[in-house]
Amino acid sequence: MYMSQRERDIELVKEMFYFAPVVYTGRNSKLQNVFDYSGKHYIENYRKCKSNMSAAEFRDLMSHMEIEKLTTNYYALRVRKNYYFEW
Numbered sequence: 001m002y003m004s005q006r007e008r009d010i011e012l013v014k015e016m017f018y019f020a021p022v023v024y025t026g027r028n029s030k031l032q033n034v035f036d037y038s039g040k041h042y043i044e045n046y047r048k049c050k051s052n053m054s055a056a057e058f059r060d061l062m063s064h065m066e067i068e069k070l071t072t073n074y075y076a077l078r079v080r081k082n083y084y085f086e087w
Contacts (some may be wrong), residue, residue, distance in 0.1 A: 005049070009061055012043055017077040023070050030084050033074035042079060 003011075017034060024031045034042070036055040039062075044053050062075060070076050 005051075006061065006064070008048070009043055009053075010065060012046055013061065013065060013067075013077075016042060016046065016080055016083040018080055019076055020078040021070070021076050023074050024078070029086075030081065031078060033070065034077040034079065035073045035075065039075065039077070042083065042085075045085065046083065 017039075020033055023033050032038075036058050040053045040055055040058040043058065043061075044051070047053070062069075067075055067077065
């Protein structure tokens with residue numbers, strides 16, 4: 001069965017991120033919540049097609065998945081440790 005790029009991105013989001021209902025304000029970058037720019041970089045890195053993603057495309061994906069922002073910048077998501085990388 002053929003999956004669209006959006007369906008593959010949804011699967012990546014479910015696999016790579018976990019729900020975090022509070023914005024982390026400490027200095028440990030591994031615990032920071034995802035925002036448009038960082039989220040798109042994580043997905044780009046793990047996409048099988050290695051194509052680019054715009055921040056607007058990431059925002060559209062978040063709204064499609066009904067994932068709300070906690071603040072004006074951060075989503076209620078954090079990266080799982082095995083997917084974290086310095087970018």
